[in-house]
Amino acid sequence: MTKDHGFTAGPKANHIDALSIGLFGLTVAAFSLGLHQCKWLGYESSYDVETVWIMGLIFGGIVQIVAGFVEVRYDQQLGGTALTMYGFLWVGISTLGILEGTTGFDPHPLLEVPLIGTFACFSGVMVYLTGYKTLTLCIMHFAITVTLFTVCLAKFGLIGYFIPGLGHLAIGAVAFVHAMGTLINEFPDSKNVPLGAPPFGNGAHTHL
Numbered sequence: 001m002t003k004d005h006g007f008t009a010g011p012k013a014n015h016i017d018a019l020s021i022g023l024f025g026l027t028v029a030a031f032s033l034g035l036h037q038c039k040w041l042g043y044e045s046s047y048d049v050e051t052v053w054i055m056g057l058i059f060g061g062i063v064q065i066v067a068g069f070v071e072v073r074y075d076q077q078l079g080g081t082a083l084t085m086y087g088f089l090w091v092g093i094s095t096l097g098i099l100e101g102t103t104g105f106d107p108h109p110l111l112e113v114p115l116i117g118t119f120a121c122f123s124g125v126m127v128y129l130t131g132y133k134t135l136t137l138c139i140m141h142f143a144i145t146v147t148l149f150t151v152c153l154a155k156f157g158l159i160g161y162f163i164p165g166l167g168h169l170a171i172g173a174v175a176f177v178h179a180m181g182t183l184i185n186e187f188p189d190s191k192n193v194p195l196g197a198p199p200f201g202n203g204a205h206t207h208l
Contacts, residue, residue, distance in 0.1 A: 017186075019076070022067030022083040023179035029060025029090060030172035037165030046101050053097035060090030078133070082126055086144075089119050109155045116155070120148035128200070135196020136181070140174040143167060 035041050036052045068084030071077075092115065099105040123145035130137040147167025153159045181193030 017182060018067040018070035018074075019079045019083070020179040020182045022064045022071075022079075022087075023175040025059040025063030025067065026086070027059075027172045027176040027179065029056045030168045030175065032056065033060075034165045034168030034172060037161040037168065039162075039165075050098055050101040053094045053101065056090050057094035057098065061087050061094055062091070063087070064090065078129060082130075082141075085119070085122065089115070109157070113152050113155050116148050116151050120145055120152065123148060131200035132198050132202070134178070135199055136174060136178045137195075138199055139196075140171060140178065143170045143174060147171060 032052050032055045036044065036049065041048070064083045064087030066087075068080045068082070068087055071080030071083060073080075093112065096105075096107060096112070100107070123141050126141040127138055127145060130141050147164055147170070150159065150164045150167055151161075154161050154164055177193070178195060181195050185192050185195075
């Protein structure tokens with residue numbers, strides 16, 4: 001006879017928490033790229049660099065896109081838009097990185113600036129919009145905005161990639177906190193992980 005240990009996985013939801021899945025994918029991709037850009041892993045061969053971009057393609061790109069489509073499917077337009085668009089950004093940048101490592105393809109450093117700059121502006125808007133959701137999400141998008149702008153500066157040769165690397169590590173850390181915090185908060189008997197009150201209000205009037 002099996003014993004009931006009283007374990008519960010939290011309340012049953014009407015749909016999966018795609019946002020947490022997407023943010024966990026972002027965590028893996030951002031940490032991998034951040035450690036590479038900060039050069040804290042020591043010497044890296046060309047195969048190691050390709051591995052970083054492959055992880056970025058899978059976790060930062062594919063996982064976020066799939067999660068974004070699920071969010072849109074369940075009428076979560078804000079999260080779905082953010083996850084999907086960031087996912088395609090990771091797919092594009094990672095694909096260029098893989099091509100550069102495998103074929104010797106060497107694009108002009110400024111070729112990616114319009115793409116990254118546009119996403120930096122998009123992230124700036126998301127700072128405002130997620131300010132009606134949770135403080136953690138707002139901070140994460142602020143970190144994304146700053147990091148993307150520093151990447152543009154690095155493309156212009158004004159700074160190195162160490163600062164963008166720190167930015168990616170910060171993004172990964174905040175994304176992990178929100179992803180795991182959301183899951184832990186599903187348990188009715190657990191202590192809630194504080195994700196922060198929305199800095200701009202509860203968003204009841206914003207239709208997010």
